[in-house]
Amino acid sequence: MYLRILKKDLKRKRAMNVILLVFIILASMFMSSGVSNIITVLTALDSYFEMADVPDYWVVSENKSSGKDIYGTLENASAIDEFRIEEYVRVSQSNITRVGKPLNDSNANQILALQSDRDMGMNYFLDDESILRSVPKGEIYATRFIEKSMGLKVGDKITVEIEGVSHEFTFAGSFRDAVCGTELIGIKRFIMNSEEFDEYMSDETMKNMYGGKFLYIHTADLDKTLSQIADVSDSFTFASGTDTLSQAYIFNMIIMGLILAVSLILIIISFAVLRFTIAFTLSEEFREIGVMKAIGIRNIKIRGLYLTKYFAISVVGAALGLMLSYPFGKMLISYSSESIIIDSSNNGFVNIACAVLTAAVILLFCLSCTGRVSKMSPIDAVRNGQTGERFRKKGVMSLGKSRLGATAFLAANDIVSSPKRYAVIAFTFFLCMSLLIMLSNVTASLKSGKLLKYFGNADCHAVVDIGDEAVKFMTVDGHEKVKKYLDDMEQTLAENDMPAECMTEYYIYTMIRYGEQESKTAILQGTGTTMDMYEYLEGTPPQNSDEIAMTTLLAKKLGAEIGDTVIVSYPTGETAEFIITALYQAMVNQGISVRVHTDCDINYIAASGSPGTLIKFTDDPNDKEVLSRIEKIEELYPKLSSAKTAGETVKDNTGVGDAIDAVKKMSAVLTVILAALITVLMARSFIAKEQAEIALMKAIGIRNTKIYGQYTLRFFIAAATAVLLAELLGMPITKLCFDPIFRTMGLEMGVEYMRNPVEIYAVFPVIVLTATAVSAFLTSLYTRKIKSSDTASIE
Template structure:
């Protein structure tokens, strides 16, 4: 009997049943996909690091290197399990051709290496250790994606005097240098080819790598290395930073998906409650009859609960199954860059548990809503035939006094004001729909905007010139400044030098701190707090360094300057999402013994000559990286932007779908409740089109209020949520760059058009009921 009642109920209420089923399915699909993406990202990073035997500590170094000193120290240090020194040949982008064009506009450092023998293995797309022969090359997966390279394609290295071509035989997954936010990429060649390059083209650089007996000793080991006076002409990269950098691109996307999932779950719960109330409203007389003939309340609840348990269970299972296919869209970038870790039971169990939570929440909500049966009076229900809990709010709007609008519009406004409590759910859904549509659009526009460069610790300018370490880099830097001074096409410029200083820590010993020196008023950054340093006793810290050192604006640190301790006051905190974001800025003379890199930012009088000016400086100061700032952003954040575009499209679809579903259900319930009022209006001579217009006006009034509130929340709460996500990567105070056309016109118009169409379709049932039948009922 129960199964027959279930079948009949589903058949009789196909629209509401289908809508609820789809909504629960969508909630289960998204939460399963989001949790699966987190699982895949975590396990893939761990698998990549395990298979490649990623070092726990890496000191990058440019210049002469005393390898014997490093080897002796490492062998005597009890914390060291393994160590190795990796030779790299840095090739200027103008001398590397991954197709018809050179990589002269690339912001990446292009390093040629051989496969490592002890650890830090470079893996192929099957997560196997790559081996190449003479004339062969393995190219970073970053370039496979960016340049659409295939196996068998040719890579050419040449500067006019030296020319060699290599055949691509593999693509490299590099635990250290995979992400686009890391501006270094390693190409693998044979030992013979590397020696040939070493004596013919490029500059030598080194990676001094260590694996420790206990990874937890990384902090102590870092201090021991820095205090030993070992080679350090380059940044230090610990194991934890490798994990953060690899997780950044897909981690941001996963966080956004989880955020959308949480919002959707909240809406789902409210909509389930709403749908059940609509169903109870329709079945009110049947419920009263069952109570009147003596059926126990718990048995009536069981009848209704069985329907929703069956529906939620089936929807949750199908949502989980669908997530297995949909998830490929979200994890494709993870699979490409890090590979697929061997599947474990947890890979399937955790998304299934997440879908199970949706099912449990639905059942619990159903049980809560069904408590309303206690207040149902059989006599009142049989007499009124309605739930009878919609409270009308008295107002002074009188139809007889209306002079400013048509009757249907006036009645629609009056209904909204009088029955505001009933419209709360629809208003909430429109607010949240606007929010989940506008926030991803604004975040995407922010990432793509030129001003986002300020979140990378770089001032906004037309061109950026990077000089890497060479034997004559000091002279090349001086020549570069001299040429820029005499260049009539350049409006303003700012030379900046990053070198390492020693900063005293809480234990009284010294750590390395990368400090950029120069004039920071020319191309200013946006500061979370405070401002740029204005005297030699002030220093600005990146957000990540501020957190690590436990310092805020106005507090002091001790810097070792020319062998003497110097107290520095923190003048400001800025944001930097590149290379772990641990940098600082000061007006001190730079430390010539530990220069990491030279940068000159400049603005042109006429941007029309930008391409020619970039080519001119590339030729004059090779090897130098000369890039326009938009190109710098595209190459650094291109992968994140592509993924975020996918999430933005998903958010738009979800926002529209939620609005369609709830508007349809709400109006169906409202029309069912208003049968007698509709009959009265028809008897007074109102045309069906006028009555329908009243319901469309009601929907539009709620939509306008909802969109306005959603837009305000998007520009207030939205940046806070995004900043919370990005704070892990060094940007804790994101300010949205809003495209008014998209955020304030196109998104609301998309939502409004959808709602009007949905409302018009949903109220077509009015014409299917005769006036006499509605009056009788």
């Protein structure tokens, strides 16, 4: 008997059962892929570092600023379990050409380092995730993000010429570099054959001036190790532990965080809709339940019948969802795996467990909902599911007092009369819309020039890379040379009707001490700037050469405050005392940096680099004019490696703007699909339940078009309410989700988020409301099948 009843039920309510099956499939797919992705995301970086054999401490040391016996010190440090050394030679963009032309690097302000395949200090992974063991003569590999920024393709011919030594290489592909694999580290590595590398290093001047070492230290006691190598640490250009290194992947982790958020939202939506659907479907089956009770079938048997039905549907849906979860999960993860190897191969059991859990949760929903069966009686089948008693008004609206038309009134009254029913719709649309707005805000921010100040730079219109000049300024009198260069550029620009202020920054990595506490830090010094061009959180900008501004993160680390005196030890062996006058925030060196006065006398021989020349046009041109001037600057300075707007510079520095944009587009597509499915499901359910009311409206002469309008309008109102709420809460939600991420980079006050008004106030609302309205209207056409005579029918 059970099988006969189930078979007839599945046939008779085919549309509702199919819709329910679709949402069970979606719930299983979202649950399985979402939980699997969450586990993968939370463990991805640690797993990647372990596969790559990332050291506990990583150091960059330049030969020109290191006159100490680093090797001997490391050899004698008992706390070090193992250390490895890779030699490199630093080159500029102009040293590398393709078919006789400079490479067009979209982020040319970073360090280019050539190194050999001999004694590699860690595992470098090729595109097929195999480990790079050696490089044949005549071939060269590059860090993965170089391939994109320089426009390289496998098979391209590259010429590397340094101090008269020249070789032509075939670009063999890219590799993932766990230590220097992100734009924030700012080091682009090329790996070549050791014999060819030795030819470049044979020149002693080149080796001493542009050579350096990457040191990889493995230790179980990092604090003891640091104390044992303290006498050479001031010669380190840059040093990082795994915790600090993890922060360099912060923007990559933002992508993973977004994938996690998308997965969670999809899981919440799917289960919220499922809960409503199961409860609603059972509530409308008063006839069947009443008849079964009338013929003597007990409550437990009736509940068992529905549990059997939903068990069958949930098993089929969960199985199909499980199969779809694998490609769907991989599609989501693919957006965040550009720089990181993500191993999700061991999550198969998680997918299966989540699919089983989905089916179990659905049965629990069903068990909870079927509890109402015991309260139903055979008379419910006669009274159309109602007891006939009501002690309150059905709605809060009055037709006589309303100025709305009949269609608008009926739609609005339906919503206020059954707020729980439409709250599910509004809630799901609110989640989808909030996700889109959040993604839009983050994408706009990571592509905006306003974010440039958080990289320790003054506000500007354009950034140009000065190519070989950057290295030439890293000398004893480099500061004076930089001033002259900027003055000459300002004069040239003014002569070509582009009045501007030209500025630059130079970074020097060194040690800073306050009392018993010390830390590795980056010194920032601007040239061509004034100290009030930068943003400060507390205090006053440095006014004299013995005053300094410090990041809040470094101040906390040292236990220092405004007014305290700190000691800076330069890589050259010199020391200097500075008074802290202000606190600021910046992402340079993972939030650990200080800013000295522009007149401070610093030996630039220990400088590590510059973000380029910042150009601020004094006549405030519009965006179109800025682009035109950038083209003109490229003509005036043909040796420039790159020239771009401030927004393009931020986009290249973060390296994830395009990936977030891709996630945003994917989320927009999912939102349209979900909006359509949810609307169809709800509308079809309401039509089935309200058959008698629709028949009555037709009996009193209300036309089909009015009924279509009523059903479409009430879904539109619910969706519009959700969209409006999401618009109001979009920025607070963005801050809530992303401020903690930026705080890990030293931005304790968060960032100034940008908006894309066209997307937020036009594109996203239009696609959500259009998908809802079209789906509701098309579903409402089903009411044509209902006749006025159906008012007297309980079938």
